[in-house]
Amino acid sequence: MKKLLAASAMLLCSATLAAAEGELFLYNWGNYTSPDLIKKFEETYKVKVTITDFDSNDTALAKVEAGASGFDLVVPSAGFVGIYAEKGLIQKLDLARLPNHKNIDPQWMDVAWDKGREWSIPWQWGSTGMSVNTKVYGGDINTSAIFMNPPPELEGKINVIPEMGDVMALATMYEGGTVCSDDPAIMKKVRDDLLAAKPKWLSMDYSTVEKMTNNDYAATVDWNGSAMRARLGNKDVAYGYPKEGYGLWMDNVVLLKDAKNVDNAYLFMDFIMQPENAAMLSAFARYANGIAGSEAFLPEDMKTAPELITPAEFADKGQFVTICTGKALDYQNAIWTELQK
Amino acid sequence: MSAAEQAQRAKTTRNAWLLVIPALVVLMAAAIGPLVLVLIYSFLTPGDYGNVVWSFSLDGWQKVVVERDIFDDSLHLAEAHLTIFWRSVSLSLVTTILSFFAGFPTAWFIATRPANQRAFWLFLITLPFWTNLLIRTFAINQIIRNEGLLNTILLHLGVISAPLQMTYTEGALLIGMVYVYLPLMVLPLYASLERFDLRLLEAAYDLYASRWQVLMRVVLPIARPGIVAGSILVFVPCLGAYVTPRILGGGKLMMLGNFIELQFGQGRNWPLGAAISIVLLVIVMAALLVYVRAINGEKRDG
Numbered sequence: 001m002k003k004l005l006a007a008s009a010m011l012l013c014s015a016t017l018a019a020a021e022g023e024l025f026l027y028n029w030g031n032y033t034s035p036d037l038i039k040k041f042e043e044t045y046k047v048k049v050t051i052t053d054f055d056s057n058d059t060a061l062a063k064v065e066a067g068a069s070g071f072d073l074v075v076p077s078a079g080f081v082g083i084y085a086e087k088g089l090i091q092k093l094d095l096a097r098l099p100n101h102k103n104i105d106p107q108w109m110d111v112a113w114d115k116g117r118e119w120s121i122p123w124q125w126g127s128t129g130m131s132v133n134t135k136v137y138g139g140d141i142n143t144s145a146i147f148m149n150p151p152p153e154l155e156g157k158i159n160v161i162p163e164m165g166d167v168m169a170l171a172t173m174y175e176g177g178t179v180c181s182d183d184p185a186i187m188k189k190v191r192d193d194l195l196a197a198k199p200k201w202l203s204m205d206y207s208t209v210e211k212m213t214n215n216d217y218a219a220t221v222d223w224n225g226s227a228m229r230a231r232l233g234n235k236d237v238a239y240g241y242p243k244e245g246y247g248l249w250m251d252n253v254v255l256l257k258d259a260k261n262v263d264n265a266y267l268f269m270d271f272i273m274q275p276e277n278a279a280m281l282s283a284f285a286r287y288a289n290g291i292a293g294s295e296a297f298l299p300e301d302m303k304t305a306p307e308l309i310t311p312a313e314f315a316d317k318g319q320f321v322t323i324c325t326g327k328a329l330d331y332q333n334a335i336w337t338e339l340q341k
Numbered sequence: 342m343s344a345a346e347q348a349q350r351a352k353t354t355r356n357a358w359l360l361v362i363p364a365l366v367v368l369m370a371a372a373i374g375p376l377v378l379v380l381i382y383s384f385l386t387p388g389d390y391g392n393v394v395w396s397f398s399l400d401g402w403q404k405v406v407v408e409r410d411i412f413d414d415s416l417h418l419a420e421a422h423l424t425i426f427w428r429s430v431s432l433s434l435v436t437t438i439l440s441f442f443a444g445f446p447t448a449w450f451i452a453t454r455p456a457n458q459r460a461f462w463l464f465l466i467t468l469p470f471w472t473n474l475l476i477r478t479f480a481i482n483q484i485i486r487n488e489g490l491l492n493t494i495l496l497h498l499g500v501i502s503a504p505l506q507m508t509y510t511e512g513a514l515l516i517g518m519v520y521v522y523l524p525l526m527v528l529p530l531y532a533s534l535e536r537f538d539l540r541l542l543e544a545a546y547d548l549y550a551s552r553w554q555v556l557m558r559v560v561l562p563i564a565r566p567g568i569v570a571g572s573i574l575v576f577v578p579c580l581g582a583y584v585t586p587r588i589l590g591g592g593k594l595m596m597l598g599n600f601i602e603l604q605f606g607q608g609r610n611w612p613l614g615a616a617i618s619i620v621l622l623v624i625v626m627a628a629l630l631v632y633v634r635a636i637n638g639e640k641r642d643g
Contacts, residue, residue: 058606062391083390156506162592164607188412203509203591216487216508325389333608334411340595340603341421 024049024264027060027071029251032124034284041271047264055206056163064089064256072259073268078250079165079323081113081120090254092118097266100273108250108290112320120252121269122290124225124281127310127318128166128247130240131212131222131230141240142314144174146219147201148193155200157218159211162204162340166247167221168332169321173245180324187331194339204340212237223249225286228307239307241314248318250290376622383615391609401612405620422600422617429597430624432511433579436518440526440575441568443519448530448567449560452537463531466524474521478588481517482508509591517589518579525578526571533567534560566636573632577625597621 022045026033030053038049052071054060057080063069065087076084084090095101095118104117114120132141137153145151147158148171160167169179171194177186205211208220213233222230227239253272255265271277278289279297288308295303302308310318324332383401385393408419451462469477484490485507492504507513537560545555561568583598590596595603597617604614 056606058391058609062605065392087390159591184412198593201593202506204593205509205591214486214488323390329389329609331411333610334408337600337603337608338421340592340600341424 022047022261022264024073024261024268025071026051026073026075026268027054027064027069028075028123029053030055032075032285034280036284037272037277037280040277040280041268044271045264045267047261047267049268067258069256069258070260071256072261072265073253073255075123075251075253078111078113078252078320081252081254083323084254085119089257090119091257091259093121093255093269094266098270098273100270103273103275103278103291103293105290105292111250114252120254121273123251123253123272124285124287124289125248125250126224126287127241128170128221128223128249128321129227129242131208131220131227131237132240133212133215133218133234133236134238135236136218141238142243143240144170144242144244144246146240146242147221148174148197150197150200150219154219156202158201159203159205159208159217159220160201161206161208161221161223163206164332164336165321165323166249168324168336169247169319170221170242170245173247173319174242176244179247179319179321180328182327182331184331187335190331191335191338194335198339209233223287224307228286228302228305231307232301241310241317243314243317245317245319246314247321249321379615379618383612383619385612387610387612389609391605391611393611398612401610401616404610404613405616425595425597425600426620428594429580432514432518432596433576433582435515436522436579437526437572437576439515439519440523441572444523444526444530444571445564445568448527448534451527451531452534453539459535463528466527469520469524475584475588477521478517478585481513481520482588485513485516508589509593511590511594513589514586514594517585518582521585522575522579525574529570529574530564530567533564533570537563569632569635573628576628580624580628581621 024047026049028051033051038051041047042049054063057077060074060076061080061083064071064074064084074084074090081090098121101117101121104122108122108125109117111117130141130144130146132146132154134141136157137146137151139151139153146154147160150158168190171190172179172181172186175186175189175193177183177190181187202217208222209226209229211217212220212222212227212230215234222239224239227237231237231239253269255262255269259265272281273291275291275293276297278291278294282289282294282302283299286302286305286307382393384397384399386396386398386400388394404419405422406419407416408421409416447466451459451466454462482489486492487504487506487508491507492501495501496504541559541563542555545559550558581598582596583602586594586596586599592599601614601617601621604610604617608614
């Protein structure tokens with residue numbers, strides 16, 4: 001019986017392999033790609049999709065730069081698209097092969113990192129703010145003071161994500177600076193306040209959705225989609241937009257220069273710019289997507305989600321988190337090392 | 342020795358070398374080559390977006406111990422780095438000692454079972470290796486978390502009234518490390534105790550030795566090679582531990598492995614990361630030298 005099972009399993013495997021007319025290798029952030037969407041794509045085009053996870057832009061860039069990565073598409077954050085282009089790692093898109101390119105929301109068409117969207121197409125975008133368990137802390141959650149100067153109720157229950165760019169951006173804006181500030185007076189305040197706050201933190205950990213849901217910590221620096229996923233599992237979790245300034249980010253799909261499955265890559269990019277498919281991406285990771293018309297296909301609970309609809313009073317407080325270089329990066333590095341020691 | 346014999350011998354030696362060459366090539370390519378690369382990288386300049394620029398610089402090495410204050414440009418000891426070094430070394434030492442105190446009675450217990458039962462107990466010791474390290478570490482986290490098994494039981498029994506904070510503490514890190522590396526201590530200890538002749542104990546007692554004296558002067562000296570080997574096997578991987586501090590330390594308690602990763606990742610300072618990797622290598626080699634000397638000392642004593 002066992003042998004029969006094994007044999008039929010092998011048969012099934014080879015059957016699906018044989019049916020696939022091609023392959024596509026996607027290199028993306030972990031826990032970020034909707035499995036339903038991938039299944040739909042695979043069934044529509046008979047292409048087998050292999051997804052590999054990365055956990056930071058730097059890891060992804062290093063791996064791609066090393067060459068022969070075998071990936072076709074990568075999903076870096078906004079600031080990194082320019083680096084990929086500058087280093088000659090990606091190719092300019094042939095817009096004629098992307099009929100759905102016109103679906104890109106005008107807001108996301110002429111972006112700072114890619115005017116006219118000739119190098120990258122939108123994947124998802126969101127903000128970086130605070131998730132707080134309102135049962136533990138009933139005060140104002142729309143402030144970075146939650147982690148920069150924690151209220152007594154939250155002491156020892158706060159998590160800060162180990163993402164240098166996002167955290168330093170929040171801290172710098174909290175002290176009155178702009179993202180990538182190289183003003184020594186501001187950066188000194190950033191360092192002093194962060195070091196003073198650190199003993200009141202519990203951890204510097206990535207898995208915020210799971211830990212907020214299970215009350216392992218009561219507050220965290222968080223991305224809005226993670227905050228929403230946590231709230232769906234734990235109704236006490238609320239998302240705050242720091243009034244001192246919060247981070248904005250967008251992840252984008254780029255086509256590698258040494259991609260082997262270029263045709264399938266174009267198919268996939270065009271596929272995810274179809275509004276109902278873009279909505280599937282959002283329905284999984286709980287971030288907005290940047291494709292006009294996808295709102296209609298979103299699950300009901302996302303149309304009214306406070307994590308996705310920025311309150312008017314905070315609408316102009318978001319700043320795009322860019323990649324810092326030079327003196328600004330030196331400051332961030334030194335402070336971050338001291339913080340994590 | 343005749344000329345023919347000499348020629349024969351030379352040929353044998355040559356053949357032996359030829360046979361060794363594939364192994365040497367693999368060693369050179371897979372072990373020494375990357376190490377040389379790491380060494381070279383430690384003398385280069387960091388690139389803006391990670392990677393390196395090919396121009397010579399001592400900054401990487403200088404940064405290991407000295408740090409230029411980013412605000413007033415004064416030089417001072419790189420306190421952050423030294424803290425991480427010290428945490429790595431001290432946590433590894435404590436882990437080694439705890440593993441010894443937990444591992445020695447275990448090994449003694451197994452070695453004193455009837456010969457036909459020992460395989461079963463050894464099998465139990467190796468059981469954890471069947472599961473991936475990452476999964477085992479996450480499992481520990483499940484047990485000690487605020488709403489985890491241990492806290493739930495203690496709360497139900499009324500021993501505590503609020504959950505104990507166990508995750509993300511140095512204690513949690515120690516529990517995790519001892520748990521992971523304990524088998525590496527038990528196995529060599531068992532190997533040295535297995536051949537222990539129990540009649541030696543009787544002889545010692547006959548000569549009016551106390552239990553303490555028997556332990557210190559009979560059992561421990563015989564177990565010494567196992568103790569040294571076990572300690573090295575635990576201490577060395579502990580130094581470079583990455584997964585356990587990352588998961589159980591909550592990212593707040595960095596060890597050398599995590600620090601190196603930071604430099605190659607978000608820190609974008611590959612030369613510093615390379616320099617610290619070399620320092621770690623030197624610490625490991627120092628530990629191994631201690632081991633070799635201890636073993637040699639053994640031979641001289643015997």
